[in-house]
Amino acid sequence: MPLRYLFVDMNAFFASVEQQDDPRLRGRPVAVIPTRAETTFCIAASYEARAFGVKTGTPVWQARRLCPGLVTIEADHDRYTVAHHRVLDAVGSVLPVGRVLSVDEVSCGLVGDERRPDRAVGLANRIKAAIRARAGEWMRCSVGAGPNGMLAKVAADMHKPDGLTVLPDDLAPLDGLALTDFPGVGPRMERRLKLHGVFTARQLRAAPAATLATVWGSKLLGERWHRLLRGEEVPTPPERRRSVSHSHVLPPELRTDAGAYGVLVRLTHKAAARLRKMNYWAGGLSVGVTWKGEAGAAPDPAGWGRSGWSAGCRLPHCQDTPNLLRAVGHLWGKRPAGEGVPFKVGMALVDLRPAASATPSLFADDRAAADLSRAVDGVNAEFGRSMAYFGGMWGLRDAAPNRIAFNRIPDLSRAVS
Numbered sequence: 033m034p035l036r037y038l039f040v041d042m043n044a045f046f047a048s049v050e051q052q053d054d055p056r057l058r059g060r061p062v063a064v065i066p067t068r069a070e071t072t073f074c075i076a077a078s079y080e081a082r083a084f085g086v087k088t089g090t091p092v093w094q095a096r097r098l099c100p101g102l103v104t105i106e107a108d109h110d111r112y113t114v115a116h117h118r119v120l121d122a123v124g125s126v127l128p129v130g131r132v133l134s135v136d137e138v139s140c141g142l143v144g145d146e147r148r149p150d151r152a153v154g155l156a157n158r159i160k161a162a163i164r165a166r167a168g169e170w171m172r173c174s175v176g177a178g179p180n181g182m183l184a185k186v187a188a189d190m191h192k193p194d195g196l197t198v199l200p201d202d203l204a205p206l207d208g209l210a211l212t213d214f215p216g217v218g219p220r221m222e223r224r225l226k227l228h229g230v231f232t233a234r235q236l237r238a239a240p241a242a243t244l245a246t247v248w249g250s251k252l253l254g255e256r257w258h259r260l261l262r263g264e265e266v267p268t269p270p271e272r273r274r275s276v277s278h279s280h281v282l283p284p285e286l287r288t289d290a291g292a293y294g295v296l297v298r299l300t301h302k303a304a305a306r307l308r309k310m311n312y313w314a315g316g317l318s319v320g321v322t323w324k325g326e327a328g329a330a331p332d333p334a335g336w337g338r339s340g341w342s343a344g345c346r347l348p349h350c351q352d353t354p355n356l357l358r359a360v361g362h363l364w365g366k367r368p369a370g371e372g373v374p375f376k377v378g379m380a381l382v383d384l385r386p387a388a389s390a391t392p393s394l395f396a397d398d399r400a401a402a403d404l405s406r407a408v409d410g411v412n413a414e415f416g417r418s419m420a421y422f423g424g425m426w427g428l429r430d431a432a433p434n435r436i437a438f439n440r441i442p443d444l445s446r447a448v449s
């Protein structure tokens with residue numbers, strides 16, 4: 033089975049950037065948190081903190097209990113973006129970067145005799161050295177080599193931190209893994225697999241395509257998993273975006289009606305700019321708010337929790353900020369008054385269509401609004417985010433920082449040199 037892919041996964045990325053930038057933090061348990069509030073969750077933990085059981089997703093109050101010496105640091109996504117681009121430069125100095133899968137994951141294709149195990153090991157070590165040289169000595173990664181992207185990623189996960197795993201021809205090391213070690217198998221899928229008699233990774237690899245199709249509820253997906261687990265190269269279907277969404281846990285000083293609305297307006301500006309950047313048009317929009325109050329006030333990431341409110345509406349397809357803001361304001365006006373203290377707000381643009389298949393508005397006003405919005409994007413690209421914005425945002429430019437979701441990387445046009 034040829035080694036077609038090398039997968040690079042940065043170890044404890046955000047926490048490592050903090051330790052790289054501040055040597056006093058090295059060797060100490062560090063957790064990166066989204067905002068200064070005990071009710072939020074750790075978004076990254078250094079290996080020193082992990083030794084105490086602190087993980088991504090651990091509530092801050094619990095992390096402190098687990099690890100009394102824990103240093104918590106508020107996330108600085110601009111610095112993480114800079115580090116991300118340094119890592120990309122480092123990888124690219126050794127091999128062409130194939131796909132950037134997230135802020136801390138990159139895969140590269142291997143060709144010719146790069147596919148020999150000894151050559152793959154050599155390339156992996158050169159990548160590690162280049163990352164240390166360009167991004168800093170504290171920036172470690174785990175590298176995996178495998179016959180397809182999915183298995184290379186699984187291989188990279190097998191040894192952390194600073195690991196290097198090359199899957200042998202027979203893929204035998206996969207048999208020792210847990211079902212949930214395969215990306216795409218979460219607790220729910222694991223339960224379904226077990227219901228169908230698949231309890232181990234060995235059984236997963238031996239399962240017929242028909243069984244996997246039943247488990248995944250799709251013939252196409254079953255077939256795809258069956259081939260991937262055998263080390264075949266399976267082309268990824270082109271993805272079409274269905275939505276753009278942003279949400280934000282309010283810092284304590286903005287937990288008011290006006291503060292919540294201001295942040296919502298800010299999120300709308302960001303979402304609209306992304307929509308235009310992708311060149312999609314939105315045909316609907318939703319907004320939501322979670323009230324503070326329940327124990328821990330932990331909103332489940334999928335919805336708005338039991339104590340929350342959300343509403344949505346359809347729109348004639350558009351991509352300009354003023355029209356989207358108008359819809360947000362309209363929906364916001366319908367929220368029940370005096371329900372509680374706002375804790376988190378979010379909004380989503382839905383029913384997205386690529387520009388090519390949307391019918392741009394025939395109304396001159398809407399066309400002008402789209403042009404104006406693009407001009408604002410241009411100014412912001414030239415002079416830094418949020419130089420120009422629509423009136424409702426006044427005073428709230430820094431209210432929702434430029435956070436990085438793991439599956440999305442902000443573009444950085446000029447900051448890295």
Ligand SMILES: [Mg+2]
Nearest residue numbers: 041042043136
């Ligand atoms: Mg990682």
